[in-house]
Amino acid sequence: MLKTTINKIIFFFLYLLRIFVRSCRYSKISFIVDLTAEQSNSRTVKIVIIANKNIPQAALKQIGNYGNVLSFETNGITYPAISSHPDVFFCKVDDTLIIAPNIPSKFRNQLIKIDISFIEGTKKVGYSYPETATYNAVVTEKFLIHNLKITDSSIKELCGDKTAIHVNQAYTRCNLLPLKNDGFITSDLVIHNTLSDVGLNVLYVNPKDIILPGFDNGFFGGACGVNNNKIFVIGSLRKFNDANNVVAYLKEAKYEIIELYDGSLFDGGSLIFLD
16 A cells, blocks of 8 residues: 555656656757847848938828938037038948048937948038038949039048949939949939030939928929938829839839828938938
8 A cells, every 4th residue: 555655656756757857848949049039130130221310290200111221410600500411421432431520419319329330421511512512422333423523521431432423413312313233313404414425324304393491493403312212202103293204214223112201292301221
């Protein structure tokens, strides 16, 4: 009788031990899976987007769905209408970001904190031309397009292997949206004619409907940003006079159009995407 009781106790103990071991094994597996997921997430890097802090808030919120937004703003460096325009203070040359030496230290520190490498240009942005347009160049894989008389030397040095095209309009990036395969959309007729003369595929659009506070109108390039095969528009093309031409041109070039808010196009000084 006693022996039977002891055997039952031993059997029950072994049963509990087996459950405990099985539980530990499953817990360990779960832990490993969770750790792997955490490591995978830590390797996911979102695109960084430099955007004017003063564009319509609906657009600023919407662009946040596509990357980490750095809201850019300055005071007392240049005149208010362009004081927070990224394309006045930054120029992207291939994978290198060039910054004006007098951007606010707060923003410079933000770039350092999120590991965005950059080099400093030589000329400060100021209140009057040409100090307001030194960094407003368009750089593509093949071309440097700008008023080359005022282009910052740091941009020229990095573009040494590119074909330089001089245009009289120094606010080039404001007026010119560069696309893949040497395509462009511009709101400046002189830029259109200059690029057409060298055989580039350029669409001209009338900028009269584009908002730029403090001016009669803004410019098409300043109302847009490009990342891979997506065109981001600060506004709705349905409220733009040349919408049909733009949509047809971008469709032919196989771009997806992302409209960031349901309002008139707003020239915010471009959207700069950093991978």
